[in-house]
Amino acid sequence: MTVERAPGDARTGPRRWGVLFAAVWLFYLLNPLEVAWSRRDTVAGWVGLVATVAFAAVYLTIFLALRFRRRPGGPFRPFEHRTTAAAALAVEVALAVVICLSLGQIGTATAVYLAVIAVMCLPGWWAWAGVGAILAATYLATLLVPGWEVDRGLLFGTGVAALAIWGLTMAINRNIELLRIREENARLALEEQRNSFARDLHDILGHSLTVITVKAELAQRLLPLDPERAGAELADVERLSRDALADVRRTVTGYRDLTLTGELARARAALRAAGIHADLPASVDAVPTRLRDLFAWTVREGVTNVIRHSHARTCTVTLTADTVEIGDDGSGAPQPDATDGHGLRGLRERAAAVGARVSTESTASGFRLRVVAR
Incomplete structure (x- = not known):
C-alpha cells in the first residue's frame, strides 16, 4: 500500500x-x-x-x-x-x-x-x-x-553567524506567512465563485422548477376533464424544462452572461448598488427560447445606460412573449458617446439577426429602450 x-x-x-x-x-x-x-x-x-x-x-x-x-x-x-x-x-x-x-x-x-x-x-x-x-x-x-x-575574527564571525541565522529565520517565516495568505485568498476566491455559481443556479432553476411543478400538477388534474388544455400545459412544461436545461448548461460552461435570468439577477444587484429602485419581472417563462439571448443583451445594455447616465430613482424592466422594455424616471436620453453608440449598434445587429426591432424614446418622464420581435 x-x-x-x-x-x-x-x-x-x-x-x-x-x-x-x-x-x-x-x-x-x-x-x-x-x-x-x-x-x-x-x-x-x-x-x-x-x-x-x-x-x-x-x-x-x-x-x-x-x-x-x-x-x-x-x-x-x-x-x-x-x-x-x-x-x-x-x-x-x-x-x-x-x-x-x-x-x-x-x-x-x-x-x-x-x-x-x-x-x-x-x-x-x-x-x-x-x-x-x-x-x-x-x-x-x-x-x-x-x-x-x-581572537577578533572569531568574535566577528560569531556575531555575523547569529545575525545571519536570525535573518534567515525571519525570511522563512515571512515567506510561509505570504504563502498562507495566498492560499487563504485562493480559498476565499473559490468560495465566492461557488457562492456565485449557487446563486445563479438558484436564479435559473428556483422559479422554473416551481412553475414546472405547478403546471404538471394542473395538467394531471385537467387530464380527465379537459385533455386539450392538459396537453397545452404539458407542452409548456416541456418548453420550460428545455429552457431551464439550456440555462444550466450555459451556466456550467461559463456563458452565464447570455442567460436572461442571470442578467436580471445581476441587474437587480447593480441597481441596488447604485441606489436605484429596481422593478423587475419575477419570471422569464413567457419569453420563448429563441429570444432569450437577445433580451438578455437588451437588459444588460439598458440597465448599464440607466446606471451610467440617467440619474434615475427607479428602473423598470418589462417582459412579454415578444417585447422587452427598460424604462427609467431619469433625465432622458444618455449623452451620445462612443461606448453607448457601440452598445446600441451592437444591440440592433443582434435584434436584426432574429427579426426584431430596437427603438428608443426620451420623454419628460425618462428614457425607454424597447426591443420588439416581429
Missing part, C-alpha cells in the same frame, strides 16, 4: 537537505577533534574528544527538533517552552566549557554554534541577550586565561 506524504514530511527532500546543510557547518569542529585526537594518550584528550562529539550530536539534535516539531507549512519558531530551550542551550554551554578546559583556546570555536543555538532556541530579545553573553564570555576568557589570545 502506498502512503501519501504531506508536504514537508520528515522523509521528504526539503527537510532532509536542511539537516545535511546543518551538518556541513560542523566542519569547523574538526580542529578541536584533531587536537583532541593528537592528545588521545591523555585523559584531557579523551575528555575533549568525547565532549566535542557530544557537542556536535546535541547541536544536530536541537536542529532536528526545531525542524521536525514544526507543522508542515507552519512557521520556524523556537521551542514552545523556555525551560526546554534554556536546558538545551545550557547543555551545549557546559560541553563547550569542558572542551575549552580540556583542549584550550581551540575550544572557543564552539562559540559560533552557541550563538546560532541561542538564536534558534530562544524567543525575541532573549536570543540576543544570549548571543551577547556568549560574545562577552568568549572575549573575557581570551583576556583572563593565561596563554590565550584575543
Whole structure:
C-alpha cells in the first residue's frame, strides 16, 4: 500500500537537505577533534574528544527538533517552552566549557554554534541577550586565561553567524506567512465563485422548477376533464424544462452572461448598488427560447445606460412573449458617446439577426429602450 506524504514530511527532500546543510557547518569542529585526537594518550584528550562529539550530536539534535516539531507549512519558531530551550542551550554551554578546559583556546570555536543555538532556541530579545553573553564570555576568557589570545575574527564571525541565522529565520517565516495568505485568498476566491455559481443556479432553476411543478400538477388534474388544455400545459412544461436545461448548461460552461435570468439577477444587484429602485419581472417563462439571448443583451445594455447616465430613482424592466422594455424616471436620453453608440449598434445587429426591432424614446418622464420581435 502506498502512503501519501504531506508536504514537508520528515522523509521528504526539503527537510532532509536542511539537516545535511546543518551538518556541513560542523566542519569547523574538526580542529578541536584533531587536537583532541593528537592528545588521545591523555585523559584531557579523551575528555575533549568525547565532549566535542557530544557537542556536535546535541547541536544536530536541537536542529532536528526545531525542524521536525514544526507543522508542515507552519512557521520556524523556537521551542514552545523556555525551560526546554534554556536546558538545551545550557547543555551545549557546559560541553563547550569542558572542551575549552580540556583542549584550550581551540575550544572557543564552539562559540559560533552557541550563538546560532541561542538564536534558534530562544524567543525575541532573549536570543540576543544570549548571543551577547556568549560574545562577552568568549572575549573575557581570551583576556583572563593565561596563554590565550584575543581572537577578533572569531568574535566577528560569531556575531555575523547569529545575525545571519536570525535573518534567515525571519525570511522563512515571512515567506510561509505570504504563502498562507495566498492560499487563504485562493480559498476565499473559490468560495465566492461557488457562492456565485449557487446563486445563479438558484436564479435559473428556483422559479422554473416551481412553475414546472405547478403546471404538471394542473395538467394531471385537467387530464380527465379537459385533455386539450392538459396537453397545452404539458407542452409548456416541456418548453420550460428545455429552457431551464439550456440555462444550466450555459451556466456550467461559463456563458452565464447570455442567460436572461442571470442578467436580471445581476441587474437587480447593480441597481441596488447604485441606489436605484429596481422593478423587475419575477419570471422569464413567457419569453420563448429563441429570444432569450437577445433580451438578455437588451437588459444588460439598458440597465448599464440607466446606471451610467440617467440619474434615475427607479428602473423598470418589462417582459412579454415578444417585447422587452427598460424604462427609467431619469433625465432622458444618455449623452451620445462612443461606448453607448457601440452598445446600441451592437444591440440592433443582434435584434436584426432574429427579426426584431430596437427603438428608443426620451420623454419628460425618462428614457425607454424597447426591443420588439416581429
